[in-house]
Structure formats: structure tokens, C-alpha cells
Amino acid sequence: MRAAIATAADPDQPLRALTVGEAPEPDVPAGWTVVEVRAASLNHHDIWSLRGVGLPPDRLPMILGCDAAGVDPDGNEVVVYPVVADKGDPRGYSLLSERFPGTLAELVAVPRENLIPKPAGVSFLEAACLPTAWLTAFHMLTTRGRVAEGSSVLVQGAGGGVATAAVALAVAMGKRVYATSRDSGKRERVAALGATAVEPGARLPERVDVVIESVGAPTFDHSMKSAAPGARIVVCGATGGHLATVDLRRLFAMRLELLGSTMGTRDELAALLELCVERDVRPVIDSTYGFSAVADAFAHLESGDVFGKVALDFLH
Template sequence: MKAVVIRETGGTEKLLLEEVPIPKVGCGEVLIRLHYAAMNRRDIFVRMGLYPGVKFPSIPGADGAGEVVSVGEGVKGLGKGSNVLINPALNWGDNPRFTGKEFSILGVPTDGTHAQYVKVPAENVVKKPAFLSWEEGAALPLAGLTAYRALFTRGALREGETVVIPGIGGGVATFLLQMAVAVGAKVYVTSSDEKKIEQAVKLGAKGGVNYRTPDWGKELKEMTGGVDISIDTIGGDTFNQLIHLARPGSRIVTFGATTGPVPNLIMPIVFLKQLDILGTTMGTPEEFQGLIDFYEKHSIHPIVDTIFPLEQIQVAHHYMEQGNQFGKIVLKIPQ
């Protein structure tokens, strides 16, 4: 089969399209012939050797949608020819509050979805909702699951609350926007790109500010009147702005820090406002099913920005590094 293989850290030239053996399924596993896969920022970190547990050679990719072609012993409910999506959160563990010691994400160190075939545990496979296209199905899992847990399990979002999503445009941010709007929240966004703010408003956001402008935090405070829940993936100075935006008793959910540590955190603001600061990552199997049910109930279609053929994987990585997308970057797998 054709697969993207990374043999050492480096630039996009380290993404090699090679012929490798088709995986053989074991007990409790299924083999999926992929139609589409999706990209995540994590794939870039893996290529650069900046992700925990990186081992080479490696086939990257966490997200995928395809057709079951064979099943291992003990697999029930998934027959040959089933159209499926993959839950990339492997071995969550026994406690729904946090991951266990065996937890990992498909793609590292387990070979992932940027290939024609992938094998995964049957418990990590769900049937693809018929209303989703193949590319939409591939786009949903990792980023959608992360957003679902952040909003509803950790953030306990309720109808009518005010939500801020910094850095709109990336995959998780667009899923956060779709889900928050669907439950009747008042959503505001930030971006350095006015067109992305405009796109967010078309999808139901109440407004947004350009974080390149001076005093954007004050501008957003005037616009919102205060925030009930912020979902942060940026860290750095942005996190301090979110603390100032927060209403007393409100929540900040965090699962990323793309700009680095938070400088000069003013702790008295945190405790005098009685703020809840909540960490999260990925989600449980039950939350993954909840995500699928949510999108089906509300007839929401994931936003796909661009589709690249797998053969253009180097171009796709370069495009993601530029940060100009709005929604998910998807890979079409050769059949």
C-alpha cells in the first residue's frame, strides 16, 4: 500500500510516499481501506520531533473515514463493507476524568491514517453517519472530540452563555463555533484575519476582534459585556486577556499553548473572581459517540477548507504551516 512515512525529523522533505505492507489484523482489530484522512497541527509536531512519544519510522495521521475490509477474531457489529469513522483516542482508560497510562493517539506511536489502509481496535470504530460525506467524516474525529469535551464535559456550556473562541480558523476552533452556536450560546471570536471573523459571523458568531489591534481585550470586553466561558488553545499573553474578560464565577478551558507559557499571571484576579481553570485533552469513547450524535441531531456539516491528494502531502503540510485555512485540511487517499 502507499503510505506517508517519516524516517527522521525535519522539514516537509522528510514526508516520503512509500510502498509498505498492508497491516494484518489481530484479535479485536479491524482493517480499514481509507477514502479520506485529515490533518492536524499534531502531524507537523510529529514531523519536527516535537511531540511526546515520537518513534521513527512512523506513518502519521489520526483522522480517517473509510470502509472495513477485514475483521479480526472477536469483532462483532462491524462487517466487511461497513462505512466507518475512526476514533483516534486509543486506550482512554477506566476513569472518564482523565486518561490512563496506556492512552495514546492514533498516528504516534501507532501507524496512522495517512495511508491507503490502517488497522485499529474495533472499539475505536463507529459507523459513518449517512448525511456526512467521506471528507466531512474524515475531518470530524480528533478536533471534534477535543471541542466536544472542552465545551460540554469540562466547560459545562449552557444555552444563552457568552463564549469566546480565540484564534478562529483552525479545525478545533471551527468545531467549537459550530457546537456552541447549535446550543444557543452567544459566541465571539478573535483572529488576525478580518475575513476569518466575517466567516465566523456567517456561521453564527455574534462578532469578533482582530487581536493585532491595540487593546483588543478591552474592545472584546465592551462587545461582550464579560464572558462565561473561554476555550483557549493559545496561552501566552492571550490567556491573561481571557482572565480579564472573564465574569466572576466563569470558566476557562485550555488544551493548548501555541504561543508558549503564560507570562506574569496575576493570581489575585483568578481567585478574587472565583474562576475555574480547566484542562482537557481528547475525550472518552462515550464522548466520541456523543459528538457523532450531536452532529447528527443538529445536521451539522464539518467545515472542510481544502482537499489535497495524499501524493501532495508536502504541499499540505506547508499549507497548514501558513495558518490561512478556515476549517479542516483533508487528504484524498488513492484507491
């Protein structure tokens, strides 16, 4: 079967560690099943894997990919939840492509309980964009950020998969949404999603109830200053730097909650699919590639000139 595989680790030029070619069909442990992949999407997690982060040499070669939608052996259209219980990992779980082969292949083996029915109104490509970035944003807003208790949200660094998802979801939930980006073109696209787009560090018209933070050091002071009393600052990444300074006086005086967040549960992914149907919200797809052009898709993602998700159509 065709697959996109990490065959080495290259911290400086990760795409040199990518091989696209034939791979053996997956082994199927007891309680697992095989999904015929119809669509997948890329994440920065895949780029980090190619750099060797979280994917040591003893696990190579490894089929990449966390996200997929496809068809199970009974002909059911399904979405793959990419989190697998894993006692060998200190987190208690791992993602597909970390210890078990990932989704960037024509076939992927997953635990049966990791399959969620794909709603008829959501395409394979749209569904394949949800399980990592969109689920992370949904979990940050709802479970960690308790956005139902507030009316306003700030999303730092809109343009990437998680941040763009957070903007679209918060707008769909009826919140006032502010989003920052250094790129004027991305600010225009954020505004088209229904948010108020501002330059990084700009003063907002109000302090917000929830901050979605994935940039880190360059934006964290702004996140703190933009937070209303009792606000939740939810952090899922640090793409701009992980050593941020925290003003503890503001933290305790404003009664702020600083919360780490990663991924979400299977039930939350099912709820996210329901929300997409009920509120008619769909993932923002930057570009779609046929599987034969998967190397080009990786190059585009690594370039950083992306707004939303980079998707793969296995039927082309």
C-alpha cells in the same frame, strides 16, 4: 499501500522529514481490525511529529495521521476513534501515529471498539475531520466547560481546527459566541458562522461563561478579564506561547475555573456525530487534496493560512 510517513525528525523544516510512498500493509493484533481509508484530515499534531515532538527516533519510520473515515472488512462505513489504551505512555493512552501506525495510509489497523458507525448524512470527508480537532472542541465545551450551564462563549484565535470547531459547535448549541482573530479575513469568516468576531484583546459586550483557549500567552490575560464570575477557562494548547501569566487575585475573586483539556472519549465522538446530524452542522473544511498531493496539503497546513480543516480524499 500508499502512505505518508515520518522518516526522520526536522525541528526547523519539518516537511523535509515527510516521505510519501509505499509502506507494508498493517499488522493486525488480536482484537483489532483493518479499515480501508476513504478520507482523512491533517492536524498540527502531524507537523509536530515531523519536528520530532512526541515521536522519538526509535519509533521511526511512522505512518502519520490521527483522523480517518472508511470501510471495515464487513463493508460498514465507519469513523475511526484515534485514542488507543497504552500502558507504556504516562497518559495511559496514545494517539494513532504516536506508537501505532496512523491513518494517512490506504489501510489502518485499529482496535475494533474504536470504530463508530458513520451516519448516512455525513460524508467521508466530513466525518474524517471530526475525531481530533472537532472532538477536542466538543469535549472542551461540554464536559470540561459545562457549556449547558452558560449562555456565552469566547473562542480565542479562531481559524485553526479546534477554535473554528468550537465556534461552529457553540453556535449550533444556541450560545452567544465571540471569537478573536488577528486576520480580518478570518474574522469575516467567523462572523459568517454566526459568531461576533472581534480583534484580539477587544472588550466584549459581556463577560462570558466559557472561554476556549488554545493560543496561550498572547491571549490569556484577555481570557481572564473576559470571564464572568464562576466561568470556566478551558485550555487545550498554547500555539502562541506556553508561559502565560495568571492573575491569582482575579482567579479567586471571580471564582474562575482553569481547566486543562485534551481529546475526548469514544462516546463523545459518537455524540458529536449525532449532534452534527441533529443540528445540521458540518465541519469547516478549508481545502481538500487528493492523496497524491498530500505533500502539498502538509505545506498548506504548515503555512498557517488555513481556516478550518485540511482534508484528504483517498478516492482521488
